[in-house]
Amino acid sequence: MTTTTNDVTSRVLTAPDSLVGASLAGWLAAGGGTGLRRALDDRAGIIGLIERAGLRGLGGAGFPTHRKWAAVAAEPGPEKVVICNGNEDEPGTFKDRVLLGRTPHQVIEGALIAALAVGARRVVMYVNPHLTEAIEAVGEAVRQWRAHALLAALETALGGPVLLELRPSSGRYIGGEETAVVASVEGGFPFPRRKPPYPAQSGVHGLPTLINNAETLANVPHILRHGAAWFRALGRGEAAGTKLFSLSGDVQRPGLYELPMGATLAELIFDCGGGMLMGREFKAVFTGGPSNTLLSRDDLDVALDFESVRARGSRLGTGAMIVxxxxxxxxxKVTEFVEFFAEGSCGQCPPCKTGTYQLATLLRRIDTGHATRADLEQVRQLCGLLPGSGRCGLIDGAITVVASSLERFGAEYERMLIGG
Structure with missing residues (x-):
């Protein structure tokens, strides 16, 4: 299910039929390609325009997009890489598969504009192979772009051939972490690496590499086409643009919704989602996927933008909202998520692999009514010992959701202990 509310002009989901699927001709007929043409006319102004628009990374961290681009652009030499990260594999997140499967051309155009801005002649569409519709659509779209004059114009501007390719990811959750993306594109196992160096300085085979989420890149052609002020006006207050929210869980109408950045949690759940199933009361929401702090009834008024959600002690993340x-x-629910993290750990950091496994074992014992107070205390101790012990954020995400649930819903854990 895909929809929009609050009279926001949808650019990605409720697209006319000509934009849906893998038809480059339909995309161009509907105004696609305008952003790339304008970028070719003013290459030097691209990054400044993205900065004025206030576009931020929409794959989780919310890092200012222009800063990533500027870092790669500042690196010397013509050999650079742009990667569209479409590895999406986290529970409750399903926005990128819709973008890549329904409107792949706007994502590819965004990636090509990014390549022009930073001076990269290799563009990799990195897509989870489990997303079969997205893989097929992107593969066909890549073939159409390779034969089009716009790509030839980009090659002229960059002074050499541009390699546009589809690269299936490993299909593993950890494969979406940016240094694991680099390792996978190099042909290896997606082991995360310690940072620094960051991919912007040393990425694929040591080359400066720009990695952006599919949703981030999907916004770029529209910003180039309509301008920074237009994009900023789509948001509320100080927030810019719109955000895709993957709404799931105990709601009447789960689905993918595009809302102004800064719309409230209550609007998403009750206006878009139709409220709670079976007339039940709202209890909590796992925000941005299962690796963040839970929000509860007192947070229904929170504005869904990066700063406002962070002020409540959580993160907007991917925009997944599991109600x-x-x-x-x-x-x-927490046990299920920690079991997912334990399964997804790559194993190169023993505290992460053994820690998530031990957490999952203890939580399952609590959930099934076989745990003692000593087991619960061990969970609390692990939450204090494990953060920061891995090369990537997997273990930290697992600890965050456990610690948050203990803080807000500790009484539930207590009641499930033997004699509780």
Whole structure:
């Protein structure tokens, strides 16, 4: 299900039929390609325009897009790489598969504009192979772009041939972490690496590498076409643009929704999602996927933008919102998520691999009513010992959701102990 609310002009989901699927001709007929043409006319102004628009990374961290681009552009030499990260594999997140499967050309055009801005002649569409519709659509779209005059114009501007390619990821959750993306594109196992150096300085085979999420790149052609002021005006308050929200869990109408950045959590759940299933009361929401702090009933008024959600002690993340109603067990949901993290750990950092496994074992014991107070205390101790012990954020994400649930819903854990 895809929809928009609040009279926001949708650019990605409720697109006319001519934009849906893998038709480059349809995309261009509907105004696609305008952004790339304008970028070719004013290459030096691209990064400044992205800065004025206030576009931020929409794959999780919310890092200012122009700063990433400027870092890669500042690196010397013509051999650079742009990667569109479409590895999406986190529970509750399903925005990128829709973007890549339904409107791949706007994402590819955004990646080509990024390549022009930073001076890269290799563009990699890195897509989770489990997203079969997205893989097929992007593969066909790449073939059409390779034969089009716009790519030839880009090659002229960059002074050499541009390699535009589809590269299936490993299909593993950890494969979406940016240094793991680099390792995978190099042909190796997606082991995360310590930073620095960051990919902007040393990425694929040591080359400066720009990595952006598919949703981030999908916005770029529209910013080039309509301008920075237009994009900023789509958001509310100080927030710029719109955001895709993957709404799931105990709501009447789960689906993918595009809202102004800064719309409230209540609007998403009750206006878009139709409220709670079976008339139950709202209890909590896992924000930005299962690796962030939970929000509860007192947070329904929060504006869904990076700063406002952070001020409530959580993160906007990917925009996934997994809603939980009264009557649903928080310890059970947390157990399921930690088991996912334990399965997804790559294993190169023993504290992460063994720590997530031990956490999952203890939580399952609590969830099934077989745990003692000593087990719960061990969970608390692990939450204090494990953060920062891995090369990437997987272990930190697992600890964050456990610690948050213990802080806000600790009584539920207590009641599930033997004799509780």
């Amino acid at each position: 939980v109603s009264e009557g649903t067990s928080i310890p059970r």
